[in-house]
Amino acid sequence: MILALASVAVIGACGGKKAPGTAPAPAATAARDTAAERKARDEAAQRESARVTADAAAARQRMIDDSIAGARAAEEAMRRDSDMLRATVMATIGFEFNKADLRDESKAALDAKIPILLANTGVAVRIAGHADERGSTEYNLALGTQRAATAKRYLVERGVAEGRIETTSFGEERPVCTENNEECWTRNRRDEFEITVGGPMLTKPRS
Amino acid sequence: MRFHRQRAVGLLLLAGALPLGAQDTTARGVRIGLRYDPGSKPGVIVLPVSGSAGDSIRAILERDFDYSDRLSIVPLSPEDGSVLGSAPPAGSSPVLNYALFAKVGAAGVVQVTITTRGLHVTLHDVAKADVATVREFSLPKTEYAREWRLAIHGVSDAVQEWIIGERGASQSRIAFIRSYVVRVVDSDGQEETALPVVGEALSPSWNSLGTMILYNTFGPESRVVLQDLRSGRTRDFGSQRNTQRITPVFTPDGKSVVYALSGEAGSDLFLLPVDGEAFPRRMTVGRGSRNWGPSFNPDGTRLAFGSDRSGHPEVYIMDADGTNADIFTAFDFGDQNDRTSPDWSPDGRQIAFMSRIDGRYQVFAMSLRDRQPRQLTSEGENEDPSWAPDGRHLVFVSTRTGTRQLWIVDTESGRLRQLTQVGGTRVPAWSPRLTGK
Numbered sequence: 001m002i003l004a005l006a007s008v009a010v011i012g013a014c015g016g017k018k019a020p021g022t023a024p025a026p027a028a029t030a031a032r033d034t035a036a037e038r039k040a041r042d043e044a045a046q047r048e049s050a051r052v053t054a055d056a057a058a059a060r061q062r063m064i065d066d067s068i069a070g071a072r073a074a075e076e077a078m079r080r081d082s083d084m085l086r087a088t089v090m091a092t093i094g095f096e097f098n099k100a101d102l103r104d105e106s107k108a109a110l111d112a113k114i115p116i117l118l119a120n121t122g123v124a125v126r127i128a129g130h131a132d133e134r135g136s137t138e139y140n141l142a143l144g145t146q147r148a149a150t151a152k153r154y155l156v157e158r159g160v161a162e163g164r165i166e167t168t169s170f171g172e173e174r175p176v177c178t179e180n181n182e183e184c185w186t187r188n189r190r191d192e193f194e195i196t197v198g199g200p201m202l203t204k205p206r207s
Numbered sequence: 208m209r210f211h212r213q214r215a216v217g218l219l220l221l222a223g224a225l226p227l228g229a230q231d232t233t234a235r236g237v238r239i240g241l242r243y244d245p246g247s248k249p250g251v252i253v254l255p256v257s258g259s260a261g262d263s264i265r266a267i268l269e270r271d272f273d274y275s276d277r278l279s280i281v282p283l284s285p286e287d288g289s290v291l292g293s294a295p296p297a298g299s300s301p302v303l304n305y306a307l308f309a310k311v312g313a314a315g316v317v318q319v320t321i322t323t324r325g326l327h328v329t330l331h332d333v334a335k336a337d338v339a340t341v342r343e344f345s346l347p348k349t350e351y352a353r354e355w356r357l358a359i360h361g362v363s364d365a366v367q368e369w370i371i372g373e374r375g376a377s378q379s380r381i382a383f384i385r386s387y388v389v390r391v392v393d394s395d396g397q398e399e400t401a402l403p404v405v406g407e408a409l410s411p412s413w414n415s416l417g418t419m420i421l422y423n424t425f426g427p428e429s430r431v432v433l434q435d436l437r438s439g440r441t442r443d444f445g446s447q448r449n450t451q452r453i454t455p456v457f458t459p460d461g462k463s464v465v466y467a468l469s470g471e472a473g474s475d476l477f478l479l480p481v482d483g484e485a486f487p488r489r490m491t492v493g494r495g496s497r498n499w500g501p502s503f504n505p506d507g508t509r510l511a512f513g514s515d516r517s518g519h520p521e522v523y524i525m526d527a528d529g530t531n532a533d534i535f536t537a538f539d540f541g542d543q544n545d546r547t548s549p550d551w552s553p554d555g556r557q558i559a560f561m562s563r564i565d566g567r568y569q570v571f572a573m574s575l576r577d578r579q580p581r582q583l584t585s586e587g588e589n590e591d592p593s594w595a596p597d598g599r600h601l602v603f604v605s606t607r608t609g610t611r612q613l614w615i616v617d618t619e620s621g622r623l624r625q626l627t628q629v630g631g632t633r634v635p636a637w638s639p640r641l642t643g644k
Contacts, residue, residue, distance in 0.1 A: 098515075098519070098545075126427065128426075134563075134566075135520070135545070135547075136500075136513070136520070136547045136548050136561070136568075136590065136591070137409060137410070137590075137591070137633065137634055138409070138410055138453050138454050138467070138499050138500050138513075138547075138548070139497065139499065139500075139513060139515075139520055139547055141409070141425055141451050141453050141469060142451065142453060142467065142469040142474040142497040142499050143497065144451075145450070145451050145469040145470065145471070145474065146469075146471075146473070146474075146497070148471075149449075149470070149471035149472075152471065153471070166427070166448060166449060167449045167471060168426055168427045168429070168449070168451070169425065169426070169429075169451050169469065170425065170426055171425060173387075173407070173409075173425065173426075
């Protein structure tokens, strides 16, 4: 969109100026012209005209290229911003063993998501709760549901529309780490956040 | 006619040489309440079976008797040939050297003859030196096929009933999950097959006729799925946003499905009629706690389930209408408080479950009468017990070999056998007896 607008502006600017040309030959000398001279003059004029046209086209192209590059740079900056915003929205939060309530650092991570979600009302997310391998398969599915639900409740209570947040559970079925130790279990007890609608470009919240 | 156990004891000359089976070692501070009485295992000889597939038939019968843990196979060495007598024509009364059978420790002799319709089976009572029972069994035509093997397991179970008064449980199958696909294997570890895939499956269970399997899928669009094993048709009970449907089971009358609906407000048990348009009826009011994993008693009047309403997972029992919920595992296990995955025994007397001991799940059984827990495993991690139709054996998941495999334990003797050989095997459910419907 931005790129298209920029291109239109460039073309508009070109149209507003007269293309530079050569002055016409003096009329007094015209009678003495031989056919050969006239032919040579015409050819020179044609060459000059072609050169002028080419120069104008090249200049126009440079302006278009510059505009595109500018737009790309702006887009790139926005994309970098958007990627950071997306990373914030998608940042996982952790839980204590067999618990579904939010720790302080989890609340902080959710707090960081809230202004982004409020500024991007077209975005919908899915929160998936996960558990470590301890606990029964089935209990962990239920536990994952609750872990997703507590994060959702926190966001909804702070203004994010309920319908924009889906919750699900993968229990212990999608570990990010498969070693049998506390560090690994800690990483596996988590909520993952997936943007399901409106993902490509996120707008910075107005601060 | 039945052999009485007391008489069989006297006949068991080889009793002292019988292997005691692989018993788990006892974990610290926990008593393994195992009884082992080799005298209660009458010795049986299965005579060689002549004809096509005869060796296979004999091998299946012998293995079933062995796995029953109620009979012991008396091996026949080539030198024992003289005790066999001559094979009689089908239907005629065979003449066997009963004195020699008694000498090698056999209480019963099983003689099988292949007929045009199936198998002609004779059980000899060695003590009485006479034929005890004769019966003709029909068999599917295709030898070695899945249903042919199941029919031979039926012969095993009938012969066990002739000898000890209780039908065997070898004519049954075990459903389980591997790679989120429901698979079914015969009780002797043969004939593993996969059900059609409808999403990622967990927690299979059987109806009381053994004709249908329920399971759930998890993740977004989690649902309860019913697989009709006869028609091959799959039925899907639908999904609901923001919820997981967990641990579906049939009520014993087969008319309803009970499952845990796990949503943002907790996880409660719901009852849904299989036929008709009725809405699911809530059975537990967990007030935000998690309630899951129902298992009915045989007459369907009560059910056991897991709940963390007290703050940690324990096994509870309640009436089928959802009233009178009470903790079942009210016992100081002296370790992390986590007991779950109850399975009510088919005779109604016991509930198996798993309890975390020293950071690992172990399989327990507890009688409803004395409520004294018996720890049945201790090596590796052992989870998700499910009773055999004989109310004596349990299938469970064990990591003792380094991979997750199904194992079977005889809760009387502690004897163990490995059922599966491929890792990643989970959440087993033993079928009822599959007596050919």
